[in-house]
Every structure is written in structure tokens, then in C-alpha cells.
Amino acid sequence: KIVMKEKQSNFKNLKKLSISLALLTSTFFSYSQSLDSTKIADLSELVVKATRVNEKSGMAYSDVFQKELRKQNLGQDLPFLLNQLPSVVVTSDAGAGIGYTGIRIRGTDPTRINVTLNGIPYNDSESQGVYWVNMPDFASSIQSIQIQRGVGTSTNGAGAFGGSINVNTLQLNREAYGEVNVSAGSFNTTKANMLVSTGLINNRFVIDARLSKITSDGFVDRASSNLQSFYVSGGYYKKNSFVRLNVFSGSERTYQSWNGIPEALAKSDLKGIEDFISRNYYDENFKNELLKSGRKYNFYTYDNEVDDYKQSHIQLISSLKVAKNWRFNPTLHYTKGLGFYEQYKSDQNLVNYGLANVTLGNSILKKTDLIRRKWLDNDFYGAVWSLDYEGLGKLRGNLGGGWNQYLGEHFGEVIWSKYASNGDIRHRYYENNTTKNDFNTYAKLFYSLNEKVDAFVDLQVRTVSFDMLGTSDGVGDLDYRKSYSFFNPKLGLNYQINTISSFYASYAKGSKEPSRQDFVDNAPKVPNPEILHDFESGYRISSNSWKAEANLYFMNYVNQLVLTGKVNLTGDAIRLNVNRSYRAGIELQFAKEVSEKFNLAINSTLSRNRIKDFDEEVPSYGDLPNEVNSLKNTDISFSPNIISGGSINFLPTKKIEISLMPKYVGKQFLDNTSSENKKLDAYFVNDLRFSYHIKAKNIKEIDFSILINNLFNKKFESNGYTYSYLTDLKIVENFVFPQAGTNILAGLRIRF
Numbered sequence: 036k037i038v039m040k041e042k043q044s045n046f047k048n049l050k051k052l053s054i055s056l057a058l059l060t061s062t063f064f065s066y067s068q069s070l071d072s073t074k075i076a077d078l079s080e081l082v083v084k085a086t087r088v089n090e091k092s093g094m095a096y097s098d099v100f101q102k103e104l105r106k107q108n109l110g111q112d113l114p115f116l117l118n119q120l121p122s123v124v125v126t127s128d129a130g131a132g133i134g135y136t137g138i139r140i141r142g143t144d145p146t147r148i149n150v151t152l153n154g155i156p157y158n159d160s161e162s163q164g165v166y167w168v169n170m171p172d173f174a175s176s177i178q179s180i181q182i183q184r185g186v187g188t189s190t191n192g193a194g195a196f197g198g199s200i201n202v203n204t205l206q207l208n209r210e211a212y213g214e215v216n217v218s219a220g221s222f223n224t225t226k227a228n229m230l231v232s233t234g235l236i237n238n239r240f241v242i243d244a245r246l247s248k249i250t251s252d253g254f255v256d257r258a259s260s261n262l263q264s265f266y267v268s269g270g271y272y273k274k275n276s277f278v279r280l281n282v283f284s285g286s287e288r289t290y291q292s293w294n295g296i297p298e299a300l301a302k303s304d305l306k307g308i309e310d311f312i313s314r315n316y317y318d319e320n321f322k323n324e325l326l327k328s329g330r331k332y333n334f335y336t337y338d339n340e341v342d343d344y345k346q347s348h349i350q351l352i353s354s355l356k357v358a359k360n361w362r363f364n365p366t367l368h369y370t371k372g373l374g375f376y377e378q379y380k381s382d383q384n385l386v387n388y389g390l391a392n393v394t395l396g397n398s399i400l401k402k403t404d405l406i407r408r409k410w411l412d413n414d415f416y417g418a419v420w421s422l423d424y425e426g427l428g429k430l431r432g433n434l435g436g437g438w439n440q441y442l443g444e445h446f447g448e449v450i451w452s453k454y455a456s457n458g459d460i461r462h463r464y465y466e467n468n469t470t471k472n473d474f475n476t477y478a479k480l481f482y483s484l485n486e487k488v489d490a491f492v493d494l495q496v497r498t499v500s501f502d503m504l505g506t507s508d509g510v511g512d513l514d515y516r517k518s519y520s521f522f523n524p525k526l527g528l529n530y531q532i533n534t535i536s537s538f539y540a541s542y543a544k545g546s547k548e549p550s551r552q553d554f555v556d557n558a559p560k561v562p563n564p565e566i567l568h569d570f571e572s573g574y575r576i577s578s579n580s581w582k583a584e585a586n587l588y589f590m591n592y593v594n595q596l597v598l599t600g601k602v603n604l605t606g607d608a609i610r611l612n613v614n615r616s617y618r619a620g621i622e623l624q625f626a627k628e629v630s631e632k633f634n635l636a637i638n639s640t641l642s643r644n645r646i647k648d649f650d651e652e653v654p655s656y657g658d659l660p661n662e663v664n665s666l667k668n669t670d671i672s673f674s675p676n677i678i679s680g681g682s683i684n685f686l687p688t689k690k691i692e693i694s695l696m697p698k699y700v701g702k703q704f705l706d707n708t709s710s711e712n713k714k715l716d717a718y719f720v721n722d723l724r725f726s727y728h729i730k731a732k733n734i735k736e737i738d739f740s741i742l743i744n745n746l747f748n749k750k751f752e753s754n755g756y757t758y759s760y761l762t763d764l765k766i767v768e769n770f771v772f773p774q775a776g777t778n779i780l781a782g783l784r785i786r787f
Contacts, residue, residue, distance in 0.1 A: 081354045083181075083203045085423060085435050086199075094185065094527060094539075094543075095121075097184075098180070100178070100179050104174050106694075109218040109782040110226035111133055112136040113167050116174055117138065119696055122198075122622055125137065127774060129259075130255050135168050135289060140182070141620070143618075144197075146550060147193075147196030148198050149187075151202065153281070153366070162552050171263065173283075175230065175266075179203045183195070186544070186569040189479065191439075192437075193547060194545045215784070216229075216784045219782075224249075224252070226250075238272075241270045244268070253290075254775035257340075265284055283348050289342045295756070295770040295771050295773075337379035339406075343376070349368065350367070363420070364422075368416060380404070382403075383404070388449055390464075393454045406452075408450055430482055431480075436474070440472050441470070442468075443470075446466040447466075448461045465506040471500070472498075472500045473497070473499050475497035479494075487530055490529075491529075492525070492527075495521075495525075496520075497521045515554050536576040538573070540573075542569070562610075584622075586623075593615070595646075599672070618644045618671070622639075622640045633683075636681050645669065645670065645671065649665075651663070651664040655761040659761050666707075669709040675700050675703050693724070699719045713757045718752075722743065722744050724742050725740065736786040739783055739784075746777060748776040
């Protein structure tokens with residue numbers, strides 16, 4: 036009841052805020068009508084302008100546009116479309132790039148990669164992660180993406196500790212069109228979508244829409260995905276202003292493949308498999324199934340072991356020219372998420388589910404087989420804004436920020452039990468609620484000191500507060516109330532050496548609160564917030580036929596939350612604070628148009644990622660005490676020292692493009708001990724893409740594409756986890772996520 040009253044109170048506040056901003060928007064919009072003319076400016080990038088950087092900001096970034104995404108967009112999730120960018124490593128639980136996928140930038144996990152959609156925070160407020168599976172085929176609605184590496188510029192949402200992914204969907208389609216995309220390929224993968232646009236009606240109105248469906252069996256056994264989504268956007272445009280309403284939603288039903296497989300199975304190590312089976316007391320049937328499935332093995336066999344979740348978004352976005360050189364960009368947003376994951380669990384203690392022991396005759400049963408569902412019901416809403424000064428002289432600036440609130444309800448239900456005891460149907464055995472408020476404001480200033488030197492200053496204040504109350508599965512009572520205040524300054528300098536080359540340098544401070552899961556996983560210990568001092572410098576050169584860039588970075592952390600290599604009950608990585616750690620490296624990029632028929636683009640990151648002091652604790656399940664190992668200068672987990680990618684493109688005619696896309700990722704350690712028996716091997720894979728573009732009568736465009744992933748059938752693993760324990764011996768268990776061998780996707784795009 037208390038939670039419901041709080042929700043009602045918060046929604047009343049949201050309603051008041053909505054009315055206020057709507058009136059403000061209306062006032063400014065009425066004013067903007069006096070600025071009208073017959074010519075409409077392209078305003079599609081203005082809303083995200085305040086959260087993006089340019090070549091004079093002194094920061095490392097990459098821009099990706101719709102044309103490039105379209106070549107690769109045959110059904111795989113967005114991380115796999117960004118795989119060839121500098122310092123990027125991607126992974127897929129199901130092994131084929133569809134379903135649960137992830138991306139790391141400079142070795143940092145998704146919880147410290149800030150993602151915004153049209154300037155609106157997308158990271159989950161509690162876990163701070165990004166679940167791309169919740170918005171399938173969103174890439175088909177994207178106009179442009181900017182990936183900032185390092186802390187980057189001030190933006191809305193959780194702090195960026197490895198990078199930012201800034202997504203813009205606000206394309207202004209002046210001409211009406213219809214488009215159909217269909218693709219199919221390995222593992223019974225299919226994708227179909229339809230896109231339509233009215234074009235600009237009466238030089239004012241436009242409506243765009245997309246409907247998508249993606250299905251796949253996955254590379255891993257039973258790791259299927261059934262994904263559906265839609266996107267509808269309606270806009271009203273004037274010469275210097277627009278208002279746009281976006282409504283989009285995604286629903287996913289994926290069979291779980293969160294456990295990975297034993298490392299010995301991935302390496303076809305028969306002795307290792309035998310040892311794994313023996314020490315974990317598995318039977319002969321399990322061994323036979325393990326060997327039969329091989330790298331495709333899935334521990335889950337219950338037919339409804341699924342993750343079922345729906346997430347819907349509403350965005351009211353506007354950009355208004357309010358005076359000469361001044362532009363105001365107010366935005367309202369609301370996100371609703373609801374879903375569960377279902378699990379069959381054998382031999383569970385009744386008491387852990389709030390159930391009484393069962394008496395059968397003279398026997399007392401304390402355990403039972405059961406099926407449970409873990410639910411998440413959440414609301415996320417707020418407002419973000421920026422006021423931009425667009426002077427044509429030496430000075431430009433932005434003042435902006437946002438207020439957002441998250442309400443999350445977690446609860447677990449027993450929907451079936453072999454011995455139901457005193458439980459009713461859908462017996463609720465835990466329940467907890469989280470309220471999180473996030474407010475930030477920033478001021479940015481760009482100033483040209485002279486014709487060659489440009490300076491950038493960015494000052495942000497961010498406050499975060501959250502309450503957690505209730506009980507949690509496997510942890511017990513949760514009662515945390517924490518507030519944080521952060522000040523994050525950023526400075527940048529760009530020196531234009533000559534017409535084709537420039538040098539830049541920047542400093543940025545990032546601050547970040549722990550996630551909800553950090554509190555749960557480390558209970559009763561309270562984790563500390565993290566601080567990052569990010570130093571970047573680089574050199575860019577660009578001529579008519581080639582360009583190159585070298586970027587040096589040093590990321591110095593205080594109390595960084597690093598992955599331990601272990602996972603919690605839901606398969607999420609467990610993190611803990613380390614006092615001192617750093618990432619240092621150089622990012623190299625080179626692109627050249629060799630001839631009219633050949634061009635290439637390559638990048639490589641060489642880095643060193645270290646924890647200065649790390650204590651490994653190995654629990655004991657025998658008579659021995661826990662083992663504690665104090666280590667110095669160890670590698671940060673999942674942080675390869677070498678990452679390289681790129682593309683080699685051959686255009687035999689104007690209609691045909693053939694691209695070879697190599698990717699090399701150096702070895703990665705599964706935890707922070709730098710132990711050679713707890714690592715992922717380095718891998719080198721190549722993808723091949725064939726595109727054929729034609730124009731036909733009464734049809735604007737026809738594109739045919741073939742994508743061959745892992746062309747040379749390389750066996751590799753891109754993710755994993757580990758844990759160790761003591762009995763009479765020290766046991767190390769490594770689990771990895773194998774990626775698919777050679778697989779093919781073919782697609783047809785027709786635009787009319």
C-alpha cells in the first residue's frame with residue numbers, strides 16, 4: 036500500500052511536470068511560428084547535439100550512420116552491428132548475435148557504457164546495464180549513432196566509465212516511402228520488417244512507422260528467440276522548430292542459455308570432462324548428453340525455461356528556436372517494463388520459499404522440485420532538456436540536464452511445486468521495491484581562442500538517491516537508503532596544426548554510484564561509489580584519399596567496481612570495489628581509398644589494464660580455512676591487451692560491394708588474478724559481406740545482401756565466468772560461452 040501511494044504521488048508529480056512542459060512548449064512553439072518560411076531546415080540532429088562531441092572537443096569518438104548500419108542489419112542485435120569499431124568486443128549468450136547480447140568498450144562492461152536514445156537515458160536504472168534484446172530490430176529506426184570512448188561529454192543517465200552510445204532516431208523523411216526487409220539464415224533465423232513514411236505533408240507533418248519480427252533457434256541448443264517490436268513517430272515541423280512523439284515497444288521471449296558450458300567441453304578435453312562430471316556427481320546420462328551436444332550444450336532442459344519481457348517507450352521531443360542564436364530542447368519520456376523469467380529448480384529447500392516442511396507418513400520432507408517465476412514490474416519517467424547557444428562567432432554553449440525517477444518492483448512466485456506444503460498457487464516468496472531519483476545539470480562552453488585553438492569546458496553536477504526495501508531471493512532482508520552527489524568537470528583543447536591535421540587533449544572526471552545488484556551481491560557490505568579520472572590526447576590527419584588517428588588514454592580509477600569472474604543466482608556478473616586500478620592504451624585508426632575499386636579501414640587498440648592491489652578469497656567447504664591471496668598488478672578481467680578490427684572493401688561495379696571484416700581479440704582473464712588457467716583464449720575471426728544494389732522501374736531501391744559470419748569456422752569463446760573453492764584440493768570451475776562457427780544470413784530490401 037505504501038508503494039502504491041508513492042507511485043500515485045509520483046505520477047501526480049509527473050502529470051504536473053508534463054502539463055508545465057507542454058504549456059512551455061506550446062508558448063515557445065507559438066513564438067517560433069513567426070520565424071517560418073517556405074524552406075524547412077533539417078532539424079534531425081539538433082536534439083542530440085548537446086550530448087555529442089565533434090572533432091574540436093578533444094575526445095575520442097566514432098560516428099555511424101544509417102547507410103552503414105543497413106548493410107549489416109540482417110537480424111543481429113545492435114552490438115554486433117558495431118563490432119568493427121575501435122576498442123569494441125561483443126558477445127552473444129546464444130552464440131549467433133540474436134537474443135541476449137553484450138558489448139564492451141575498452142574492456143568495460145555494459146553497466147558503465149552510457150546509452151541514450153534521442154538524449155533520453157536507456158540504461159536500466161537498477162542494474163545500470165543495457166538489454167538490447169528488449170528492443171529488437173531497433174537498428175532499423177536509427178538515423179545515426181555516436182560512440183564516445185572514455186568518460187566523454189556530459190550526458191543524461193548513469194555515468195560513463197568506458198564509453199557512451201548516443202542513438203538518434205529523429206530522421207526527417209521529406210518523401211513518402213514504403214520499405215520491406217526480409218532475411219533468413221542459419222539456425223532457422225528469420226527477420227521481417229515493414230517501414231512506411233508519409234513524407235512531409237503540407238510541408239509540416241510526417242508520420243513514420245516500423246513493424247518487425249525476428250526469430251531464431253540460436254547456435255546453442257534450445258537457445259531460441261522470438262522477438263517482436265514496433266516504432267511509430269509523428270512530427271510537426273516549422274522552419275526552425277519541431278515537435279515529435281515517438282512510441283515504440285519490444286517484446287522478447289528467449290529460452291535461457293545463461294550458464295555457458297564447461298571449459299573442458301569447449302576444448303574437447305575428454306579428461307577434463309570426466310573430472311568435471313566426477314567432482315560434480317553427474318551421472319552417465321549427463322555425460323552422454325554433454326558429449327552428444329558438444330559446444331552447443333545447454334544445461335537447461337525444462338521446456339518453458341524462458342525469459343519473457345516487454346518494454347514500451349513514449350518520448351515527446353521538441354526543439355524550439357526561442358530567439359536569435361538560442362534553441363531550447365525540452366523532452367518528456369516514459370518507459371514501462373513488465374516480465375519474468377521462469378525456472379525449473381530441483382531439490383529446493385522448502386524453508387527458502389517460505390513453505391513449511393511436509394509430513395508424509397513417518398517421513399518429513401524438507402525439499403521439493405518446483406517451478407518459479409521471478410518478476411520485474413517497473414516504471415521510468417522524467418524530463419531532459421538543453422538550452423543551446425548557437426552563436427556564429429567564437430563562442431558556443433549548452434546548458435542542460437534532466438530529472439528521472441525509477442520505480443521497480445521485484446517479486447518471486449512458485450507456480451508449481453511437487454510438494455506444495457502450505458503454499459497457494461503463485462505463492463509469493465519474496466518481494467522488494469526500489470525507488471531511484473536521478474537529477475543532473477550541466478553547462479558546456481566551446482570557445483575559439485584563435486584560428487587554430489579551440490577550448491571546451493563541461494561542468495556537471497549529478498545527484499542520485501535510491502531506497503530499497505523488502506526481501507530478496509537468497510539474500511533475505513533488503514533495507515538500503517543511499518544518496519550520492521557528484522561533481523564532474525571536463526576540459527578539452529584542440530590545436531589545428533594545418534588544414535589537414537590537428538592535435539587534441541582532454542581531461543574528464545566521471546563518478547558513478549553502485550548498482551542495485553552490487554548491494555545485493557555484496558550484502559551486508561555496502562559498496563562504494565566509483566571515481567574515474569580520464570586523460571586523453573590524440574592526433575588526427577585527413578586528406579582527400581586517406582585519414583588516420585592516434586589516441587592515447589589513461590583512465591585512473593578510485594574504488595572501481597570490477598568483475599570478479601563469478602556470477603550470482605540470475606547469471607549476472609558479481610562486482611567488488613578495488614582501491615586503485617587503471618586502463619592505459621593507444622587507439623590507432625587508418626582509412627584509405629586505394630583506388631576507385633578498393634578502400635579499407637583498420638583500427639587497433641593496444642592497452643594495459645591493471646589492478647594495483649587485489650585480494651582473492653577462495654572459500655573452503657572442508658576443514659581448511661578460506662584461502663586469501665594478496666596479488667599485485669594483476670590484469671582487470673575481460674580486458675584484452677589487443678583489439679583490432681576493420682574492413683577491406685572491393686567495389687567491382689557501382690552496384691556491387693564485397694567486404695572482408697576481420698576481428699582480433701587478445702586473451703581475456705575470467706577474473707582479476709591473471710591466472711593462466713582462468714582465461715579466454717585470443718581469437719581471430721573474419722566475416723564476409725556481399726551487397727548488390729540495383730534500381731528498377733517504379734521501385735526506388737533494391738538491395739540484396741549476404742553475410743557470412745566466421746568465414747573460416749573458428750572455434751572461439753567471447754565470454755565466461757569462473758569460481759574456485761577448497762575441499763581436499765583447490766578446485767577451479769571455468770564456464771564459457773561458445774560462439775557459432777560459420778553461419779550465413781541473406782537479406783532482401785525493397786524500397787518503393
